Amino acid sequence: MRVLTAIIAIAVGILILLGYFFTQAEVVQAVLLDWAIILAGTATLIGIFNLITVHADKIRRREKDGVYSAILIIGLVGAFFFGIVLKPQSSFLQSVLLEGIIIPVEASLMGLLAVSLLYAAVRLMRRRADMMSIIFILTAALIFLGSVTLPFGEMPLIGTLIRPWVSQIWAVGGARGILIGVGLGALMTGLRVLFGIDRPYGGK
Amino acid sequence: MAFSLDLVTGALGFLFTVLILSYLIGDNPLFKIAVYLFVGVASGYTAAVVFWQVLYPKLFLPTVLILQTGDFMRGVLLVVPWLGFAFILMKISPRLAGIARITMAFLVGAGAAVTIAGALTGTIIPQMIATIDFFDPSLAAARNISAFEVLGNGTILLVGVVTTLAYFHFGARQKPDGSPKRFAPIDLLSWIGRIFIGITLGVIFAGVYAAALSAMIERINFLINFLTSLLGMS
């Protein structure tokens, strides 16, 4: 099995990679990628099934938070049932599930994040007062200030000059370095998979 | 406000918004109920989306069509997806979960190839070229950037990129006492890189806060609008 999975991963990777450089291989690449889309969707379903299993076990073991697990499973089964029957784009589901539950909860959690971020920024200087923290806080404060507008427009100098300069030059310098670093890391990771050194699919 | 689907939607949205914001007071069962229900509903909805928008049009429907038309030659392309589908379903059974590795290997191999090509052609090379080209006066002129800006900002960008990369270089020599010691120029560059990274993270932090603040505003705006609508104030 180890050898088989490694061969599959390497072969698929190479065939897809050839599609980037040779037009003759684009058809094969398209087929393989289409298969991958289907399998990725299936993997999502398996992940959801695993979620059900975990919470069903909690209910079966009568754990402390078993009630919440039951609520989760009820919501999951209900949403899946109505999603299958009515199809996801139905106005009913859009109204009830999306507008009534998903967006309110997610957006509210995101709103809580604003409070948490402020709290964390305030506490940061007490916990850690080194150069990087100070630069971090000062930069954030500068962006905050530069985003604030007055009744007549942006904050002079800061909003019109310093903020764009910092966010589009200094920050981009770091961001580009990070992006290149991420790209190099992704490249190396992909190569290790294609060389069979890393086998995240199991079988090490 | 007449009883309608909008009212139900608004009521649900109001309820869940309040339940989640109740966390500002402290963790409470109502918050947990809202979060667990949200996770369940989102997962169930995602499953339905995957079924109707991925598996149905790409796997089930073509299979049914092939069975109806008898054009089994087209079905050759569906053999592998069906096999992969079956294999990955084996993950449900702990005893047969090993078979799912085949499908996972397929996905990992495809992802690795796509990542390699994308990173190489979409990020590494273009970003390196962009760092160089920033000093190109003609390109700067096309973007309405003055020569002074080119020189100054280009230098900042270049230093930022190099020093940031240096910061993530963790190679070091071993001192006689066993402690690691970076190569001095790398150490200097990484120190400068910390400044750039600090600035970048500060900007990102501000952006995250701005996004969160926008969400908070949107929710509060929804609450006000719902209440005013409910109370007939608007």
Add this chain to the structure above:
Amino acid sequence: MGANDMMDMVKCPLCGTMNPPTQKICQGCQTPLSGESFQPGQAPVKKDTGELEPILPQWLRDARETAKESGLGERYQQSEPNQSAASSSDLLAGLQSQAKSDDEEEVPDWLANITGAPKQKQKPEEPEEFTGVRWVETGHRDDFEQEDEVPSWLAGMQTPSTGADEKDELTEWFQESGAGKDSFKSPFQQIGNSIPSSSQPKPDDTTPEWLKQMAAEAGEKKTESESIDWFSQIPAESPAGSKDQSQEPSVPALGSDSSDWLSKLQADVNTDAQEEAPESSEFPVDTPDWLRNLGGVSSGEPSPFIESAPDEPEPLIPEPGIPSWLASEESKKSDSTPVWLQEKGGTESDVPAWVSQDSASTADSQAQQDNLESPVEDIFSDLPEWLKSAAPESSIFDEPAKPVETPSVGAAGPTAQPDFETTPAFTDGGIPSDADGLFTEMPDWLSNALETPVTPGASEPGTGSDALASNVLPSWVEAMRPMDQAIPGSSSLMSDQTFEQRGALAGLQGVLPAGLGFAPTSKPKTYSNKLSVNDEQLKHAEIFEQVLAAETAPERLVTERQIGASRGLRWAISAILIGVILTVTFLGTRFLSVPIGVPNELRFTMAVAQAIPENAPVLVVMDYDASRAGEMEAASAPLFDNLMLLKHPRLTFIASNEPGAILAERFIAGPLAVHNYQNGVTYLNLGYLAGAQVGIRAFAENPMFAAPMEITGQPAWALPPLQDVKSLDQFALIVLITDDADAARSWIEQTETARGVVPIVAISSAQAAPMIQPYYDSGQVAGIISGLYGGAIVERQYNNGRPGLARNYWDAYSLGMLLALVFTLGGGFVQLGLGLRDRTASRGEK
């Protein structure tokens, strides 16, 4: 009674009673102890029994010659190629001279044959090497490996190190014979058992339990060649006794030996065994007591039979057909003497027949034939108790008698030979079903005997010269007797009747010598219980103790003062932030200006968007979560409002996250509802594109293949919004609405080559914009609209202040950013001061 008196005491070979030297008859059992009989402890005399060949009866000599010429032995030898070539003074001792073997066996054959160890490899043992006795008692595995310490008499018991995977055939033989068998068998009882072993070339496990235990403890297995019985040794004893001679026919040797053995019986008619025994003895001086005790009865003669005897679960009562050469006519007349041992000396009713050999001195060859036909029903009933206990439950003689037409040796061709490797010599069920074949390999002399019909007269004691006389051992037995006199004090040892209580030899009497010469002679070495350490070791120990002390010593923890979560601060931040937002939103104030300055990335975005043709296909990528729907709609609505108002683009939505598709519907039905776009007519929703980067790449390369249908299940690429669009580069514009920098990177990377010159603009959340900005600088992204800030600018600058979400949110947003500044800077500096105070305090504490 003094020690010397004890040494002079004569032990009865039968009951073990110690008798004064002057006593002629045992006081206990009336067994003659005179010089005419064989005296226990009497040193055998080395004797070349080959000299007795001429006195063999003619029929035996003929049989031997016939057997020599036959190929039976060769076949046998082939079946056991590794058979030891050792010669021994055994039942076939008469072959010694013929074999010209110069082997000086110090291990009795019966012991050597237990394991089949090559006798040539056995070294002469020193008496003090009986320290090995202890390992017999303790049964320690390692002790078995110390071959040098193993006494010669036990050396043969050791299983040679021939590899763990080799089969312990001998043990199996015994195991096959069934459970409940006595571990020790009378040598004479084994005689009969040994015979079928010759006809069954595969000698299976016949190892007694105590030997099995020893073998198991030794953890070694025997090879087949090493585990063969005494019979298997026969070929090795043929002429040269070397491996070169191993191809010599073995069965002829058997026949020769057997006839020699029988010839001894005849030769003993007028032979004084007591005179010959000491001369013919070649046995090792370290013969164990128990063997000597037996030797008092049987000397070395039974040795070959013990280990070779298959432990057959056969009826105790033998049937007619038993070789009558072992039976005695006196068996009917004697009550106490075993029938099969009795000879015609009927007057010595209490003396075992083998002891009363002298009475058989008058037996002729006809009597010998008669003995073969003697009934054996009560053979074991006549055994003394001590012998009964050691007797096997069954023997070959227990086989129901039936006249067997034993083919001649020559007739038994190789094809008729059973497979030695697969055919067990005996099975649990007793004699194998093909019992006829059991005797097919028998020598002629024995076959002839078996063929002799059983007649009542066969039970008559033999009177021929072949008959065994009481107390008179045949010469060949004399030849095998160990020279006990060579061991000082052996006579005292012989009287050692110690009953083994434990160990492998438990239950046996007088097996292990515990007397002079066998007990450990050296004084046990004394060891000091004090450690003898040198300075260096002390130094190391000291260091080690210091290390241990350092590890176990309580270390003062440098604890940082816990900064507990300040609920008050959290509540204060929450209250202030929510209060301000709530107030501003509720009041709907618009006192703050939206940004006036237009960033370059936003300007280019609008320029690209406004450059697309009228009614051009525009791909809109929806890649944001529901949590940021408010921000993303506020940021993107102004651009689409502008586009839809001015260019009426045909919009095609595709989502790379699960809720993206329905968020697109919400987007169209919400902020853009005023444009009244219709699904399938002016806009299209391709739905969810699974697989992240993989899906994006698939869509970029072949969008028709990757997303063939729109969200309602209709074929998408035939609908008006996608008219004349077959690939990604046929779109006029790609708008990426995302809140995820990684998703943005994936779309930018994977569409890099596929989109051609089609511009891609990003409408990003404020949190993702800093990571998308480099792609704008590199020209990969034509423009960026960043969050609410960018949306507000577009609303004001490009939509002529058309009211939108951005403007509705802006005051609250601007104040929220101001609060963030205040909290971050103000609170940060306060906390910095508190932190410095804490650190100073903690340093002071240190």
